[in-house]
Amino acid sequence: MAPSNDFLRSxxxxxxxxxxxxVEVSFASYKTLLEVLREDLQLTGTKHGCELGExxxxxxxxxxxxVLSCLVLGLxxxxxxxxxxxxxxxxxGLHPLQKTFAELGAAQCGYCTPGFLLTAQALLxxxxxxxxxxxxxxxxxxxxxxxxxxxxxxxVELAAARLRGEDASPRRETLYGTDFDDSGLLPVLDxxxxxxxxxxxxxxxxxxxxxxxxxxxxxxxxxxxx
Amino acid sequence: MLRLPRFRYFxxxxxxxxxxxxxxxxxxxxxxxxxxxxxxxxxxxxxxxAAVISIGGLPELRAVDFSGDGVAIGAGAILSxxxxxxxxxxxxxxxxxxxxEISTPLxxxxxxxxxxxxxxxxxxxxxxNFEWRQAIDFCMKKDGQICWVAxxxxxxxxxxxxxxxxxxxxxxxxxxxxxxxxxxxxPLEDLYRNDGIDYATRKPEELLTAVWIPRPDxxxxxxxxxxxxxxxxxxxxxxxxxxxxxxxxxxxxxIVLGGVASAPLRLTDAExxxxxRPLDEDSIRDAxxxxxxPSRPMDNTDFSFLWRKEMTKKYVASALRAxxxxxxxxx
Numbered sequence: 153m154a155p156s157n158d159f160l161r162s163x164x165x166x167x168x169x170x171x172x173x174x175v176e177v178s179f180a181s182y183k184t185l186l187e188v189l190r191e192d193l194q195l196t197g198t199k200h201g202c203e204l205g206e207x208x209x210x211x212x213x214x215x216x217x218x219v220l221s222c223l224v225l226g227l228x229x230x231x232x233x234x235x236x237x238x239x240x241x242x243x244x245g246l247h248p249l250q251k252t253f254a255e256l257g258a259a260q261c262g263y264c265t266p267g268f269l270l271t272a273q274a275l276l277x278x279x280x281x282x283x284x285x286x287x288x289x290x291x292x293x294x295x296x297x298x299x300x301x302x303x304x305x306x307x308v309e310l311a312a313a314r315l316r317g318e319d320a321s322p323r324r325e326t327l328y329g330t331d332f333d334d335s336g337l338l339p340v341l342d343x344x345x346x347x348x349x350x351x352x353x354x355x356x357x358x359x360x361x362x363x364x365x366x367x368x369x370x371x372x373x374x375x376x377x378x
Numbered sequence: 379m380l381r382l383p384r385f386r387y388f389x390x391x392x393x394x395x396x397x398x399x400x401x402x403x404x405x406x407x408x409x410x411x412x413x414x415x416x417x418x419x420x421x422x423x424x425x426x427x428a429a430v431i432s433i434g435g436l437p438e439l440r441a442v443d444f445s446g447d448g449v450a451i452g453a454g455a456i457l458s459x460x461x462x463x464x465x466x467x468x469x470x471x472x473x474x475x476x477x478x479e480i481s482t483p484l485x486x487x488x489x490x491x492x493x494x495x496x497x498x499x500x501x502x503x504x505x506x507n508f509e510w511r512q513a514i515d516f517c518m519k520k521d522g523q524i525c526w527v528a529x530x531x532x533x534x535x536x537x538x539x540x541x542x543x544x545x546x547x548x549x550x551x552x553x554x555x556x557x558x559x560x561x562x563x564x565p566l567e568d569l570y571r572n573d574g575i576d577y578a579t580r581k582p583e584e585l586l587t588a589v590w591i592p593r594p595d596x597x598x599x600x601x602x603x604x605x606x607x608x609x610x611x612x613x614x615x616x617x618x619x620x621x622x623x624x625x626x627x628x629x630x631x632x633i634v635l636g637g638v639a640s641a642p643l644r645l646t647d648a649e650x651x652x653x654x655r656p657l658d659e660d661s662i663r664d665a666x667x668x669x670x671x672p673s674r675p676m677d678n679t680d681f682s683f684l685w686r687k688e689m690t691k692k693y694v695a696s697a698l699r700a701x702x703x704x705x706x707x708x709x
Contacts (some may be wrong), residue, residue: 185418203380204416204418205485211544217487218459223417227387228432271484292609293482 166230170195173240179226186210186221187231189236192275197237197266201295210295211267212236218274220293237266240273248311249273256322258307260298268294272308280316379460380421386429393587396433397558401583403429409585410434411454412489414481415497423508424520431485434490439587442466448592452490453585458483460491470591472599476545476618482610492586493565495543495553498564499536499574499640500612501678503527519575527678536574536640536675537614543570543642544618545601552590555584563590567634570641577640586629596622596629600700602693604637606680613637614679615686619697623694626656633665633694638675638686645669648694657702 157216165178170193189195189212201209203222210222213235233321240247249269252258268291275282275290282290287308288301296304301306306326313320331340388403390396400407406428410416413434419425433439437453444465449464460466460477478484480494503517503526506620516522518534525531526624543566551566564579566589580586599620605611616636622629631652648668657663663705673690678682 181387182384184382187379187381200379204421205414205481208482208484208704211484218484220414220484221487223413225382225387225417225432227389228413228434290483293484 164227166227168229168231168289169233171235172233178275183226184222185212185214185224185229185234188226189221189234199263199266201267206246206295207264208267208271209264211271212360213270213274216274216277218271235270236330237269240269244349248314249276252307252311252314252322253304256303256307256310256326258300260296260302262298264294264296264298268296268304268372271282272311275308276312276315280312282308282312339372381475382417382420383426385427386428388431390431390433390436391436393433393436393556393585394558394700396431396436397556397583398587399431400585401558403431405582407431407441409438411493412456412485414485414489415493419498422506424504425550433585439490439492444469446467446593450588450590451491453495453589454490454585455492457486457489457491461486467652469594470549470599472545472601472620473542473549473591476541476601476603478614479601480541481612491542491589494540495546495569495589496578496580496586497538497540499534499577500539501527501534501536501574502573503678504536516657517693524591527676534574534640535678537579537637537676537679538570538577538639538641539612539637539679540613540657541601541603541613544616544636545599545620546589546591546618547634547642547644548599548620548632549591549594549597549617550632551589553586554588554590555580556587557585557676558584559583567642567644572639572641574640596624598622598701600697602700603698604681604686604689604693614681615673615675615689615693616698617690617693617706619701621652621698623700627654628652628661631665633669633697635669635673635690635694637679638673638690639643643672644693645672647672652698657698662695662698662702665698666691669694 163178164181167176177188177192179188186198186200189198198212198221198246200222205220205223210220211218212221214232228368232331240250249272270292271291284305310320310322333340390399408427408430410430410432411434412468416425430687435453436454439452440450442455442463443450457477457480461474504519517526518524519536525535527535547567552563553566554563569579571577602617603613604615605613614637615668616633621631631649633648635643637698648665651664651668652661672693673687675683675686
């Protein structure tokens with residue numbers, strides 16, 4: 153029956169697990185988990201965005217579920233297990249999601265990335281083989297204001313494949329888009345007849361130092377060498 | 379930083395402890411479960427309770443009990459648990475769909491069904507930070523005297539915006555309200571009052587503990603929601619429709635609008651147009667036409683209010699069309 157905090161200005165103390173480690177922490181009673189993580193535990197990987205539950209930048213896992221730390225009271229975390237982005241990497245290196253985000257350039261300014269990583273991790277923990285649509289839905293509450301969503305979804309797909317033990321690598325169009333030739337440097341121009349032709353693919357081949365691969369590369373697309 | 383104001387925090391272990399604390403702490407205290415509605419409002423100083431009583435951890439409020447005559451869902455049941463509950467998806471697919479439309483997966487991992495039923499009403503002049511509201515002078519819902527939507531209005535026009543409510547009313551849901559001294563069960567539609575400030579008939583000392591839905595018995599429900607963003611947004615017009623058919627003919631229909639008034643709005647005229655008729659394009663058009671007249675949204679949410687009114691027809695028709703298939707369509 154007793155109130156958890158007797159005095160409005162007093163500090164409260166709780167014990168919880170953060171990234172697998174038992175932690176005791178004291179903080180002003182009105183603080184949110186986000187504020188406790190950043191200000192009292194110096195775990196600044198968790199970002200504050202809107203602070204009103206709209207953007208997903210502050211997402212962390214509480215008992216394995218992705219929630220918004222800006223709307224969880226610190227006091228409500230007594231005895232809970234909290235995972236933040238700082239806990240994703242292990243002795244064996246980065247988490248597969250962190251690797252694929254880096255490989256695919258799934259971060260632009262990077263501010264939303266910790267929230268995306270943890271939300272995606274919870275998805276893959278629950279569903280090792282999500283469809284593209286399921287990935288989109290699971291990440292619907294995380295906003296990327298650089299609007300780089302496609303790479304993010306593809307990074308989650310790729311990490312899922314690797315976590316399933318598949319020897320997966322990024323698709324060519326994931327790395328270079330569909331509007332560039334195999335070098336990734338030169339744009340593919342519309343030939344005006346509905347088919348696409350590579351402009352300057354010879355130059356591209358020279359840049360690669362492999363002029364003899366030019367025609368070989370163009371065959372699968374049915375493109376005529378120019 | 380948007381910080382929470384200072385408040386006293388209580389953590390009861392049982393429902394009776396919770397209602398006793400509420401009775402002791404008086405009108406300056408509020409219950410909180412998921413916190414996804416209350417805490418943002420507190421950060422913007424739209425709500426400034428002296429004390430917060432946390433009921434989110436009460437196991438008594440989490441249960442989902444199917445019995446012969448229906449299902450009792452604890453008010454503290456987490457939205458994402460309900461949305462993924464195979465029994466609810468099977469028996470009440472329209473409700474599962476409506477719950478899945480609430481905010482975002484992250485917020486549904488926190489929010490509860492009881493919290494959604496009692497969601498604060500919303501308005502462009504109210505859902506703003508303290509400085510914004512101060513700059514144009516506070517409205518009557520918090521700290522002021524006037525309604526900025528309609529300055530002549532004697533009452534607040536903030537909008538009922540909870541996704542689960544229209545379908546639950548269409549399915550004849552009832553809610554249980556418990557206080558230290560009393561308990562009562564009322565139809566869900568009687569929980570609401572068309573007043574943006576005093577929008578719930580729940581007494582201050584009462585705790586909403588459960589929502590009960592009768593067995594489907596041939597009822598099928600569907601939900602449709604108008605919003606700007608596909609990913610997440612509050613509804614600015616929503617339709618919960620349920621029909622019960624005997625053979626091809628509609629025996630009974632219930633159609634409820636959200637997002638157009640401070641309370642959910644039953645469309646009894648539209649319901650009447652369906653009675654005794656097959657659910658086809660003719661009857662659906664008649665019902666949709668009858669739905670537009672009572673739909674009188676105000677200019678206080680996203681989108682033009684005239685367009686929202688116009689869209690009422692389309693959304694009612696769409697919800698009813700979802701119920702035309704042999705299986706009742708996607709509810």
